[in-house]
Amino acid sequence: MVIVAGTPGSGKTAVLIHALKSLKLKNLKSSVVKIDCLYTDDDKKFAKVGVPVKLGLSMDMCPDHYAIYNLEDMLSWAHSNDSDYLMVETAGLCHRCAPYTINSLGVCVIDATSGPNTPLKVGPFLSTADIAVVTKGDMISQAEREIFREKILEVNPEAKIIEANGLSGQGCLELADEMMKAKEVSEEEELRHSAPLAVCTLCVGETKVNKKHHRGILRRIDGFESYKGE
Numbered sequence: 001m002v003i004v005a006g007t008p009g010s011g012k013t014a015v016l017i018h019a020l021k022s023l024k025l026k027n028l029k030s031s032v033v034k035i036d037c038l039y040t041d042d043d044k045k046f047a048k049v050g051v052p053v054k055l056g057l058s059m060d061m062c063p064d065h066y067a068i069y070n071l072e073d074m075l076s077w078a079h080s081n082d083s084d085y086l087m088v089e090t091a092g093l094c095h096r097c098a099p100y101t102i103n104s105l106g107v108c109v110i111d112a113t114s115g116p117n118t119p120l121k122v123g124p125f126l127s128t129a130d131i132a133v134v135t136k137g138d139m140i141s142q143a144e145r146e147i148f149r150e151k152i153l154e155v156n157p158e159a160k161i162i163e164a165n166g167l168s169g170q171g172c173l174e175l176a177d178e179m180m181k182a183k184e185v186s187e188e189e190e191l192r193h194s195a196p197l198a199v200c201t202l203c204v205g206e207t208k209v210n211k212k213h214h215r216g217i218l219r220r221i222d223g224f225e226s227y228k229g230e
Contacts, residue, residue, distance in 0.1 A: 001075065001185045002085060003100050005064070005092040005125040006109035007118070011135040012089050013042045014166030015109055015175065020049050022176035023085065030085040031078035035067045037091055052081045063090050064097035064125075065195060071101070075185065085179065098124030098193035105182040106130045106192070107175070108159075112137045112148050119151040124193040126152065131178055132159045135166055 006012045013034075020030055031052045034042050038057065046053040054077060058066035067074075067090045078086035090099050100106030108129035110118065113136045119126055126132060132152050137145050149161055160178065164171030200216030208214075215229040 001101070001104040002087050002107060002179050002182060003067075003104045004087065004089045004107045004109060005097075005099055005129075006133075007111060007114060007122060008091065008093065010109045010111040010114075011164075011166035012109040013045060015133055015135065015164050015172055016087060016089055017045060017049055018164075018166070018169035018172030019176040019179060020046070020051055020087065021169075022173050023179065024050065026176075026180075028085065028180070029081070029083045030087055031081045031083040032087045032089070033067075033074045033077075035063045035088065035090040037063055037093065042089070052078075052083070058091070062094050062097060064092060064094060064099040067099050068191065068195070071189065085182070086185075092125055094196065096123050096196045098128050098191065098195070100125075100128055100130075100192045101185070101189035102192055103183045103185045103189060105179060107133060109133045109135060109164075110152070111135055112145060113139050116144065116147045116151060119148065119155055126159075127155045128192045129156060129159055131175065132156065132161050133171070133175060134161060134163050137163050138165065 004012050004016055023030055032046045033054045033056060034040060035056045035058060043053045043055040056066060056070060067088055074088060075086055106129040108126045110132060112134050152159060152161060162171050162174050164175060200218055201214045206213060217227050219225045
């Protein structure tokens with residue numbers, strides 16, 4: 001199982017499509033699940049590659065939480081397709097989430113034009129990834145690319161960094177080769193990193209903004225964290 005996360009607009013779908021084409025040339029079968037929040041037509045792009053594709057819209061649920069919650073059903077579906085690989089592309093809108101499981105191959109796609117400090121801001125979906133795929137590197141200078149690379153290694157020293165181009169497919173063959181080394185997933189997968197602990201009344205629909213209206217695990221602007229509730 002390969003789980004692809006990353007910031008919106010980083011080129012996750014484009015990179016994954018090129019990798020799928022490379023795997024298909026090696027007669028390896030893949031099934032793809034595309035997770036997004038409200039709308040996507042990326043499932044149609046995957047279908048053009050000739051792979052089974054399932055779309056999941058998380059609506060008012062965190063897309064990474066939605067992916068984790070439905071993982072068993074996704075694996076069963078891929079198995080019913082006689083697939084060698086299940087590819088899960090998740091929207092990854094919450095920078096605090098980490099959707100990777102222990103035995104999956106975790107791939108973080110990150111946009112080099114998003115700023116040199118972006119790797120320091122995106123949290124566990126980069127720091128716990130096996131592979132960091134850097135896109136749009138052709139749009140910045142060599143010095144900026146080196147700085148970006150060092151920032152990635154600062155938060156994830158063990159990451160394999162692949163520079164890729166979602167338009168030309170450059171670097172995606174290398175990604176496909178890494179996918180071929182992925183471990184078998186078990187029936188009882190576990191997350192590599194805990195999900196966010198901030199469960200509060202805002203999460204369940206409270207719209208009032210004053211502190212007195214809220215309960216749960218809360219963090220004040222001075223950094224103090226507390227629990228309010230029963």
